[in-house]
Amino acid sequence: MPRQESLELTRRVLKHFENDTLDIVGDVWREPREAFVSPERHDADVKMMRNVPHVIGWAGEVAVPGAYTTKDVAGVPVLVVRGKDGILRAFINGCAHRGAQVASDCGKTRFFTCPYHGWSYRLDGRLAGVPAREMFSGADLDDRRLTPLPVSEEAGLIVVGLSDGVNVGNFFGEAAEPLAQYDFATRHHAETRRLVVATNWKLSIDVNFEGYHFPYVHTDTLDPIASNNSVCDVYGRHNRWAFPFRDIVNFRDMPEIDWPDQFFGTVVYGLFPSCVLIEAPASYQMLRSYPGRHPGESVVIVTYGSPDPVTTDEQREWYRMSMDAVCNVLFNQDFPMAEACQRGLDSGVDHVVFGRNEPMLHHLASEWQKAVTESPAVEAVK
Numbered sequence: 001m002p003r004q005e006s007l008e009l010t011r012r013v014l015k016h017f018e019n020d021t022l023d024i025v026g027d028v029w030r031e032p033r034e035a036f037v038s039p040e041r042h043d044a045d046v047k048m049m050r051n052v053p054h055v056i057g058w059a060g061e062v063a064v065p066g067a068y069t070t071k072d073v074a075g076v077p078v079l080v081v082r083g084k085d086g087i088l089r090a091f092i093n094g095c096a097h098r099g100a101q102v103a104s105d106c107g108k109t110r111f112f113t114c115p116y117h118g119w120s121y122r123l124d125g126r127l128a129g130v131p132a133r134e135m136f137s138g139a140d141l142d143d144r145r146l147t148p149l150p151v152s153e154e155a156g157l158i159v160v161g162l163s164d165g166v167n168v169g170n171f172f173g174e175a176a177e178p179l180a181q182y183d184f185a186t187r188h189h190a191e192t193r194r195l196v197v198a199t200n201w202k203l204s205i206d207v208n209f210e211g212y213h214f215p216y217v218h219t220d221t222l223d224p225i226a227s228n229n230s231v232c233d234v235y236g237r238h239n240r241w242a243f244p245f246r247d248i249v250n251f252r253d254m255p256e257i258d259w260p261d262q263f264f265g266t267v268v269y270g271l272f273p274s275c276v277l278i279e280a281p282a283s284y285q286m287l288r289s290y291p292g293r294h295p296g297e298s299v300v301i302v303t304y305g306s307p308d309p310v311t312t313d314e315q316r317e318w319y320r321m322s323m324d325a326v327c328n329v330l331f332n333q334d335f336p337m338a339e340a341c342q343r344g345l346d347s348g349v350d351h352v353v354f355g356r357n358e359p360m361l362h363h364l365a366s367e368w369q370k371a372v373t374e375s376p377a378v379e380a381v382k
Contacts (some may be wrong), residue, residue, distance in 0.1 A: 001180045001279070005254060006263045009231060013244045013265070014252055016229035022211075022357060023232045029354040029362045033345045035198040035369075036352075042295040044372040045201070046272065049074040049290065052371060053150075053168045055275040056080070056288065057158040058187035058305055061106060062088060067104040067124065069158075072301060074290040076162050079103050079112070080151060083123045090151035090160045091125050096144040103273065106189050112146075121146055156184025157271075172271075175235035179269065183307065187284060190306040190319040193327055194299070197335050199342040201274065201298035202368060204289045207334040208268055208276045209360035211243050217333050232359050237272035237367045241360045270360065272367055285326060296342050300335075302326065313325065 016022050033043055054073050057080070061069045068081035070093055077093035079102070095114040102112040102121060111128055113120040120129040125146035130136060148306045150161035152168040155176050159168045172179055197204050207213075211228030218226075230243040244265035251259055262281055269277040276287040284305035292298050304323045310316055341352070354361040 001178070001267065003261045003318045005178065005181065006261060007259060009242050009263050009265075009267075010244075010248065010251060010259055013227075013229050013230045013242070013248060015251075016231070017227070017244075017249050020229070020230055022230050023359055024356045025359040025362055026356065028356060029358075029365060030351050031354065031365050032351045033349060035365070036203060036342065036345045037295050039295060041372070042291060045291050045368075046074070048368075048372045050162045051166060052161045052273055053161050053166055053171045054159050054273070054288075055171075055271045055277075055286075056160055057189070057286070057303070058090075059156045059158055060187040060305075061189045062158070062185075064108070066108045067106075068103060068109060068112075068123075070101070070103050072194070072290075072299070073160065073162060073288075075299075077101050078149065078162075079146070080158055080160070081112075081123050085124075087124075088151055088153055088158070088251045089124060090149040090158075091146035092149060094147065095119055096127060096146065096327060097130075101266060102146070110197070133327055153185075155179035156182065156187070172238060173236045175238040175240075175269070175271070176357060178235075178240065184280065187305045187307065188309050190310050191303040191316075191323045192301060192303045193323060194301050195331060195335075196292060197298045197300050197339065198296060199298055199335065199338040200295055200345075201289045201291045203338040203341055204298045204300055204335065205270070205274055205287075206361055207330075207338055207366065208278070208287065209239075209241050209270060209364065210358045212355070212357055213337065217337055218329065221329050221333065234363055237371075238364050239270040239360055240267065241270070242267045260274070273371060283322070287330075295323060296346060300330075302330065 024327045050105050056073055057069055060081055062082045065082050065084045071078045071367050078090060079093035080090045082088055093103060094101050097117055097119045100114055100116040102114045111120045117133045125148060127141060127144045130141060151170045152159045154172055159171050161168050211230055214223040214228055225245055227244050227246045230241060233240045242265060248264045266280040275287045278285040286303045288301045290299045304319050
């Protein structure tokens, strides 16, 4: 984040500290229970996911030729690789023989080889080798290759589509400028955790965009250090929510020239439809949430980023411990509350209410609703 933008955020939150306020909206929002429990809405959400771009990683994960990363994106196994020609490509991570995944985790390679029957592929997805090739005469193997997917890199982030017709260009719109100020293009993968949560995917995202719950859920973690005197901004389908550390109040007695270059708090970007970027001093996380097998289930993937390649056991242990701390808050505090909400909605609570002090939840619900209304019916990825 450039210094001027950090200063502006700081001025805004300090004004809220003075008045004990936060950014709010003009009315409440009522979201019917069907958005979280209806099989029809669940199907619509899944179809929407296949028709929109997704942010799935930092471009620094695939910065050099041969570098690759694999991602689970709304149930679709995705492989992203930087070719020898420097071009970024994405494929369904499925062998053209029987569909098994040809790569796992992340790394650097010259070829991908399927662990099932040994079929191998070049970095551009072309088939390179087939054991006992003569047994496949008549199968047009020259036309077999990894199935390509739309992909782009914008503001240092990897954006993919899960079907051919998805336009992944200029995805961020107004959000491109603030996002481009970060070092995403040089951000590396440190550690990833995957969890199946017994709540609708939208509820698993909502927990990241309001501080109203801090005093009740995060009594011994976030609340002692973080304030809900927060500010928010909307960039089309995307948004940004920033909440300060409580000690930022001391900046009121300091000249602005002595304020730190980075915002003294946490900045959370909501990148439509379901990516959450969490930027804090010396801490970078990406959370992605997708619909599970039914309305009351979500798949949450949390990734910790590093400014440098993670190559030593000492570094790996540091990031493991850092991820443990993040997951303690998410998995032991936030998500149990989201699961409790799901149980109430499943049992008949007729709607949820977002207060005027939860503006980001208004924006998220509105954009998701518009997306499922606009999203055409699609077939599964072929």
